Amino acid sequence: MDPKLIFKDILEKGKVPFVNMEEPYDDEFSINVNLGNFKAACLELHKVLKSPVMMLFATDVRAKRGVFTLSCVFSSVKYRKWITVTTDIDGEDPRFESLSKEMYSASLFEREIKEMFGIEPAGSPDSRRLKLHDEVWPEGLYPLRKDFPAVASLWRDPAMSCKDVCVGGVTMSAAASGEYKFKRIEGEGVFEIPVGPVHAGIIGPGHFRFSVAGEPIINMEARLGFTHRGVEKILEGRTVSDAVKITECVSGDASFGHSLAFCQAVEKICGINVPEEASVVRAMMLELERLYNHAADIGGMAVDVGFSFPSAYASIIKESILALNKELTGSRYLKNVNRIGGVNKNLTIEDITCLRGSLKGILKDFGELKDMLYNSVSFMDRVDTAGILKKKTAEDLGVIGLAARASGIPMDIRKDFPGGTYKKVRFDVIKESGGDCLARLNVRTAEFAGSAGMILQFADILKCGGQKLFADHPAVRPGSGLGYVESWRGAVLYWVKLDEKGTIERCKIVDPSFHNWEALSFAVLGNIVPDFPLCNKSFDLSYSGNDL
Amino acid sequence: MFEIIKNRLFKGVVTGSLRGMGPSRPEDLEALGQELKTAIHKRFGRSFHIREVDTGSCGGCESEIIATTNPIYDVQRFGVDFVASPRHADALLVTGPVSKNMALALKKTYDAMPGPKYVITLGDCAPDGGLFKGSYYVEGGVKNILPVSAHIPGCPPDPMTIIRYLLILLKV
Numbered sequence: 001m002d003p004k005l006i007f008k009d010i011l012e013k014g015k016v017p018f019v020n021m022e023e024p025y026d027d028e029f030s031i032n033v034n035l036g037n038f039k040a041a042c043l044e045l046h047k048v049l050k051s052p053v054m055m056l057f058a059t060d061v062r063a064k065r066g067v068f069t070l071s072c073v074f075s076s077v078k079y080r081k082w083i084t085v086t087t088d089i090d091g092e093d094p095r096f097e098s099l100s101k102e103m104y105s106a107s108l109f110e111r112e113i114k115e116m117f118g119i120e121p122a123g124s125p126d127s128r129r130l131k132l133h134d135e136v137w138p139e140g141l142y143p144l145r146k147d148f149p150a151v152a153s154l155w156r157d158p159a160m161s162c163k164d165v166c167v168g169g170v171t172m173s174a175a176a177s178g179e180y181k182f183k184r185i186e187g188e189g190v191f192e193i194p195v196g197p198v199h200a201g202i203i204g205p206g207h208f209r210f211s212v213a214g215e216p217i218i219n220m221e222a223r224l225g226f227t228h229r230g231v232e233k234i235l236e237g238r239t240v241s242d243a244v245k246i247t248e249c250v251s252g253d254a255s256f257g258h259s260l261a262f263c264q265a266v267e268k269i270c271g272i273n274v275p276e277e278a279s280v281v282r283a284m285m286l287e288l289e290r291l292y293n294h295a296a297d298i299g300g301m302a303v304d305v306g307f308s309f310p311s312a313y314a315s316i317i318k319e320s321i322l323a324l325n326k327e328l329t330g331s332r333y334l335k336n337v338n339r340i341g342g343v344n345k346n347l348t349i350e351d352i353t354c355l356r357g358s359l360k361g362i363l364k365d366f367g368e369l370k371d372m373l374y375n376s377v378s379f380m381d382r383v384d385t386a387g388i389l390k391k392k393t394a395e396d397l398g399v400i401g402l403a404a405r406a407s408g409i410p411m412d413i414r415k416d417f418p419g420g421t422y423k424k425v426r427f428d429v430i431k432e433s434g435g436d437c438l439a440r441l442n443v444r445t446a447e448f449a450g451s452a453g454m455i456l457q458f459a460d461i462l463k464c465g466g467q468k469l470f471a472d473h474p475a476v477r478p479g480s481g482l483g484y485v486e487s488w489r490g491a492v493l494y495w496v497k498l499d500e501k502g503t504i505e506r507c508k509i510v511d512p513s514f515h516n517w518e519a520l521s522f523a524v525l526g527n528i529v530p531d532f533p534l535c536n537k538s539f540d541l542s543y544s545g546n547d548l
Numbered sequence: 549m550f551e552i553i554k555n556r557l558f559k560g561v562v563t564g565s566l567r568g569m570g571p572s573r574p575e576d577l578e579a580l581g582q583e584l585k586t587a588i589h590k591r592f593g594r595s596f597h598i599r600e601v602d603t604g605s606c607g608g609c610e611s612e613i614i615a616t617t618n619p620i621y622d623v624q625r626f627g628v629d630f631v632a633s634p635r636h637a638d639a640l641l642v643t644g645p646v647s648k649n650m651a652l653a654l655k656k657t658y659d660a661m662p663g664p665k666y667v668i669t670l671g672d673c674a675p676d677g678g679l680f681k682g683s684y685y686v687e688g689g690v691k692n693i694l695p696v697s698a699h700i701p702g703c704p705p706d707p708m709t710i711i712r713y714l715l716i717l718l719k720v
Binding site: 204335368 | 645
């Protein structure tokens, strides 16, 4: 059935008028509506497609058309499409009606749009800033607007005091002296425990505010944004090949997933056909990334309950996979492998032999690790029923990826939007219904075996002919498109818009951590504070991917 | 318990080698480690304690720092330890380009350390912002905030590089 008819039908049933519709690519569908109908259209699609907000972002096109555009992306597994609803927002008095009361998964995106663009989500229940902390960044400065200079020296005059800000020659004496307001729980015997941003372990920075009465946590709020580096602004104006390197450093433990999502978006816009062999190599690398991270997380969960031997064992497994990565690609974290149009690295017959050999050993070690953990009563006692994330909560928050699968939501881009490569191999989407730490552990152990199986199947497909694995001289052309990859945490999404010069005009990045951090606040409720590290590790979310 | 004993016996000692795939030459690691141990013994009386602070890194550097403590590299046996509090630390190991939000936390962590103290930067972002140089939200490197004594380059530096540079720092 023609997708235009399907979506026309959906909107007409909800009595939502639209301006136009088009199908720019096979897997994307875009609907243009007036600002007044934006909310109704989004809510209708949310209801019918049963999809959370996958992305909600603004773009500044005031220089060309005097407006901001606002786009909301949903996914539809049924129709195998990513649906984007777009509207224009007045450039002079930018505001739109907030979606988050009816559709909570839009909440964080709205806060982000407000701080980055100064577009007001009218009626939003929470307008606190996420990344630009009130203590260091003045009000009224919106870095993702196009008239905000990309280079820092242009907006801050060194002669001025650090609290004065100069943008486009206009000095604003905007002192940043705000304070972030945490939710307050009051009552007899309730006290607060502030933790972070510098933690005891070797991990990223974030602040957690616990409210506890006795031992159980009655509220936990995470304040993030500490690793905000302005990635989206840095990417603007770059050539696509320069940008690949930056996307690899968005989240260091998912560097391949991120660069792949970016490359796929650009390849889609420019109509570049990636050689089949290169797609297989990419899928293989993506699974290797999943393997080393799952091994690290399983070890991390063991260490967070004080079970050190299995954790040391898991770190041997992780090290073996990193060493294998190095052997295959020259980089332990699979950097410099992706390029626009394909991959830099050719796998030879010897590489495949080495891969098979070490994977055999890795799987054997992993079996032992699993036995040690699952046969330990005290370990099982800690993970079982700890940190439950209910299915309904997960759906409302828009939780995706591994955490969603552990709470009974079987979403997996590899199955839902398989492309060509993942159709060639057999694998199952792992689903658990418990939603607790054990469920997330089970998903990881099952996926570890699944991914290893997939890598071996990919190895069978590879021809190892020694031909080059990238499309020649990819011609960059203007346009916009969405790249999506099921990275080990979940869907990594890149919406890229290229201008006439072939450089990046806007790149919106959504790491699965951005969807999932809030789930942790719900999962820890009622658990005791000493179980927090375990719950946290069972999600293992990225700080830098969230903060950008 | 049975599994643990079994694995402890069958796995044996993995330090320095990993089916031929760990550090490219295990004997290098041993020699380097012994030298490091001697240097630490001389200058710090047995142990060199490091507090790590992430000021906006992508997490790659953290992963490699953790890898130096895994059973293959096991840097602890040479006297290097990563501690949970700046109060226990001889050196501060800083990764990341220093985002504005972390500048104060970094300063406070440094101030909490007892003297004499060193600051070591790690990873290509830390000296000047690296890939994120010039961004509106980075402070352009650790050196603008703290006195830096040494730098470990790489994106991210692998465990052998980290160990090698620690030795260079201690010898100077």
